[in-house]
Amino acid sequence: MxxxxxxxxxxxxxxxxxxxxxxxxxxxxxxxxxxxxxxxxxxxxxxxxxxxxxxxxxxxxxxxxxxxxxxxxxxxxxxxxxxxxxxxxxxxxxxxxxxxxxxxxxxxxxxxxxxxxxxxxxxxxxxxxxxxxxxxxxxxxxxxxxxxxxxxxxxxxxxxxxxxxxxxxxxxxxxxxxxxxxxxxxxxxxxxxxxxxxxxxxxxxxxxxxxxxxxxxxxxxxxxxxxxxxxxxxxxxxxxxxxxxxxxxxxxRALLSGLPGSKLPEAVARDIRPAAAAGDRVVVRLTFFGAAAERPLISRLIQSIGAEVNIIAGTIDEIGSKPYGSLVVAYGADPETSGKADRFFAENGLTVEVLGYVA
Missing domain, CATH: 3.40.50.300 (P-loop containing nucleotide triphosphate hydrolases)
Structure with missing residues (x-):
């Protein structure tokens, strides 16, 4: 197909x-x-x-x-x-x-x-x-x-x-x-x-x-x-x-969100909102595969944006013998931090989906 x-x-x-x-x-x-x-x-x-x-x-x-x-x-x-x-x-x-x-x-x-x-x-x-x-x-x-x-x-x-x-x-x-x-x-x-x-x-x-x-x-x-x-x-x-x-x-995307490591914890899902307020953190789902699945992505992300990153959920698995990973993380929603994160994701070939914002 x-x-x-x-x-x-x-x-x-x-x-x-x-x-x-x-x-x-x-x-x-x-x-x-x-x-x-x-x-x-x-x-x-x-x-x-x-x-x-x-x-x-x-x-x-x-x-x-x-x-x-x-x-x-x-x-x-x-x-x-x-x-x-x-x-x-x-x-x-x-x-x-x-x-x-x-x-x-x-x-x-x-x-x-x-x-x-x-x-x-x-x-x-x-x-x-x-x-x-x-x-x-x-x-x-x-x-x-x-x-x-x-x-x-x-x-x-x-x-x-x-x-x-x-x-x-x-x-x-x-x-x-x-x-x-x-x-x-x-x-x-x-x-x-x-x-x-x-x-x-x-x-x-x-x-x-x-x-x-x-x-x-x-x-x-x-x-x-x-x-x-x-x-x-x-x-x-x-x-x-x-x-x-x-x-x-x-x-x-909705069907995939129910997979282990992709589903938001209830406490986060309950408080997440579609628009950011001052001081909020953005919650994103990262999808990575191939060689990217074997890299220390989070430690590199922290170094690139110079800010804390919270890991909310995640899993590493295989689809047809190919490594595949899904990670839900949160970091500062301010323009400077978000801009640095976006550049890091693009440079590392990661698929990114913004899920919402939390206090």
């Missing part, structure tokens, strides 16, 4: 949204509304692409268009060059065999064992028992549940249930895996293990993954590309590292 808004390229694309809109008519007590508006987006073959947005932004509608659970009101959704909205039921069933899906709430059958849940789509497809066994057992090995093949969902943890869901989604040997908020019901440690599994599947099987989420941590941990959706429109898209380090849209 690129940040460009020019006509999309469909060359080596697994999924293409081409000017897609989806409008729902009024129903019962629900008013008519537009869930998606003129969305154009390309998901590269073999990539892990994330679509992130708040609740109600249109994420779930977007992903349901890919496997034909919804049809677009306008535009086209192409999967491997095939217009999903134009398929009849028989062709749609065939396409769905090449598109696996994992869900937030697992959607497992409580009356079936681990093996039986993974085998279900193969049984529906009419595969014989021996072929099913040969397909399912390697998948249970892949997701680390070979020793649990005879257990039932009620006996397993949330992370184990999601691994069953992933194995089941892979049973039909799909080319594309859709993930609908697959980690939002899991604790952080379990989420990390599931994301590591998705990365491994992507690397070993060459599987394209389209992942929707409201969690920036998930996007940071696993995706190569990301699109930000807000009120049914794609407001920003690009390589994950570029979007994280140079966010252009206010929605993206």
């Amino acid at each position: 690129t940040v460009s808004t020019s006509p999309i390229e469909t060359g080596d694309a697994a999924v293409v949204f081409d000017g897609v809109s989806k409008r729902f008519a009024a129903s019962g007590q629900s008013a008519a509304f537009t869930a998606l508006n003129d969305v154009s987006l390309t998901v590269g073959r073999g990539s892990i692409t994330g679509v992130i947005g708040r609740s109600g932004a249109g994420k779930s509608t977007l992903i349901r268009l890919v496997n034909g659970l919804e049809k677009p009101t306008a535009g086209k959704v192409l999967v491997d060059g095939v217009d999903v909205g134009a398929l009849d039921e028989a062709a749609l069933r065939e396409l769905r065999r090449s598109v696996g899906m994992i869900f937030q709430h697992f959607n497992l059958l409580s009356s079936r064992t681990v093996f039986g849940n993974v085998a279900l789509p193969l049984e529906i497809a009419g595969m014989d028992r021996r072929a099913i066994d040969e397909r399912v057992r390697p998948l249970l090995d892949l997701v680390g549940l070979a020793d649990k093949h005879g257990r039932y969902p009620a006996e397993l943890s949330g992370g184990q249930k999601q691994r069953i869901g992933i194995a089941r989604a892979l049973a039909t040997e799909p080319k594309l895996l859709l993930s609908d908020e697959a980690t939002s019901a899991l604790d952080p440690e379990t989420t990390q293990s599931v994301l590591e599994l998705l990365k491994r599947i992507n690397a070993e099987l060459g599987l394209t993954v389209l992942l929707i989420t409201h969690e920036m941590e998930v996007v940071k941990a696993v995706t190569s590309d990301v699109a930000v959706i807000d009120k049914g429109e794609i407001v920003e898209r690009g390589h994950t590292f570029d979007v994280f380090t140079h966010p252009k849209h206010e929605t993206t």
Whole structure:
């Protein structure tokens, strides 16, 4: 994906949204509304692409268009060059065999064992028992549940249930895996293990993954590309590292502000104001990456401006093996100090966002 808004390229694309809109008519007590508006987006073959947005932004509608659970009101959704909205039921069933899906709430059958849940789509497809066994057992090995093949969902943890869901989604040997908020019901440690599994599947099987989420941590941990959706429109898209380090849209910046080290402490957030008064300190968020992440920036900043600098929050992390850091600091808002700070930031290639002012 690129940040460009020019006509999309469909060359080596697994999924293409081409000017897609989806409008729902009024129903019962629900008013008519537009869930998606003129969305154009390309998901590269073999990539892990994330679509992130708040609740109600249109994420779930977007992903349901890919496997034909919804049809677009306008535009086209192409999967491997095939217009999903134009398929009849028989062709749609065939396409769905090449598109696996994992869900937030697992959607497992409580009356079936681990093996039986993974085998279900193969049984529906009419595969014989021996072929099913040969397909399912390697998948249970892949997701680390070979020793649990005879257990039932009620006996397993949330992370184990999601691994069953992933194995089941892979049973039909799909080319594309859709993930609908697959980690939002899991604790952080379990989420990390599931994301590591998705990365491994992507690397070993060459599987394209389209992942929707409201969690920036998930996007940071696993995706190569990301699109930000807000009120049914794609407001920003690009390589994950570029979007994280140079966010252009206010929605993206708001989502990034919730990451550890970026969120303001409650005491500061409560007192911050948009305009400076005499004697105030300016609060800024610094984003740095690459070589800058390894420099003693704060000590150099203090030397450059000749004034105290308060560290309010901060973190150093990686996005796709590239070092990335976010630091929230405060210093004097007077013109002389602020001017020196601005020159220092420019000389060191730091991205700066003024968050407000505090006494």
